[in-house]
Amino acid sequence: MSRMKLFALQALVAVVAIAIWWIGSTVKIGGVLLLPPFFFSTPGEVFSRVVRMVATGVVWHHLAVTLIETALAFVIGAAGGILFGFWFARKPTVAAVFDPYLKMVNALPRVVLAPIFMLWLGLGIWSKVALGVTLVFFIVFFNVYQGVKEVSPVVLANARLMGMNDRQLFRHVYWPSALSWMFSSLHTSVGFALVGAVVGEYLGSSAGLGYLIHQAEGVFDIAGVFAGMFVLAVFVLIIDWGVTAIENRLLVWRPQAPIGND
């Protein structure tokens, strides 16, 4: 499928969805609106709200806060995940001892941690960062752990026979392998960093996209909620493009899985 054709089809999906929404919320069918504006707002109103948010500059402050929280959550969570992933993979005893606790913490729905973080770290950005970290850490941790464990024994034997010491093995063998696993989950972990930030803001804060949405919801301002969600969605798309670009740059050595071949 050509790029243009793909883009046209993607745009078509948006157009159809908005058209249905627009008709349902503005055109009376059999005397009733299928999508009453009180509950669903209208595309026009949401659009004008987004424009106003951008024009008055209100949104930039909140976006910046959410972006900083997301970035910090990702960096701290990933650093911790890499560190512990390596440590556990190289020390099976440590891994065996901590295994049940890791599974326990990982199984915990992170939302229940949010109030605790808020008590510990206050209503500022750090309670949101902490929530994001608990999400990112485990994804990166499990991937790095796997990456170190899955190094091909032949490549490893070859490297050792070449005379590599432990530091060189780390640099030339374990690190690239672990990184490739980590980057293959980059989309998920960056997404979760954002989820942590927004959910944290939603539950209690004074700035951020989650705060915007929560405020609008509190006064039954449906257009405001949808506008906030729209900004969030665009934000996610841009971040996702960025991640894809980084991925393509760093993983050139990997065979490309055929995508979109038909």
Added chain:
Amino acid sequence: MEVSGETSAADARPAIRLDGLRIAFGQKGRPAYEAVDATSLTVGENEFVSIVGPTGCGKSTLLNAVAGLLKPAAGGVEVFGRPLSGLCREAGYLFQQDAVMPWKTALDNVALGLEIAGRPRAEALEEARVWLGRVGLARFADRYPHQLSGGQRKRVGLAQVLIRHPKILLMDEPFGPLDAQTRQIMGNLLLGLWAADRKAVLFVTHDLEEAIALSDRVLIMSAGPNARVIGDHRIDLARPRDASEIRLDPRFHELHRAIWNQLRAEVVKTYGEDAA
């Protein structure tokens, strides 16, 4: 000198000497599986020795013991007169599977051996380019392994091993996964590079023709378990050889017949056990 393939290379100080080597694989609660038993052999300093034997007879196991990747249960491995402890630093090992780093380009893979030995990167890269040229991959320096064919990856592996100038070359069915034509081309490439400085080579293969075409001596291993060397045939074909044309030589056929007669019994033994 160049013609005398039959000079007694083994009389010189041996590069590799195995004495009563026994290798067993233990599993808890089960009697140990004796893969290799009481095997003794020597490889002279400038000698190209092949080991042939039925599948699963422990040829690769033997090679791993020489490389120091496996600890023998009994017996000794000596490298240039010194007992081996730990990994064999004098050896370069060409594996049957791809062992090049998939995350490095062909050039970086070849330069790696020099870099970890402490040579400056620029210098290592320059020499790596020379070696890539020698294995016929000058144009593919910037390709990653997945962008190369199986034969090309083997060439990268060969350059990666040879650039370190190991005194001993261990090769475990290195051309096994390649098609017949590529194998002969790789055989010739190997012979050409080997002739330059005549390292000691221990070459494991299941392909008898390949073994005869390349080697000074062909050893036969018996079917496992408790595999051992049961035959030692000197290949008195003149060097330099062409790995494909030598197969038409009448002497080649005589040698092939003699060695095959002994090998066949072992191969049949393996299949007999499989069928039972």
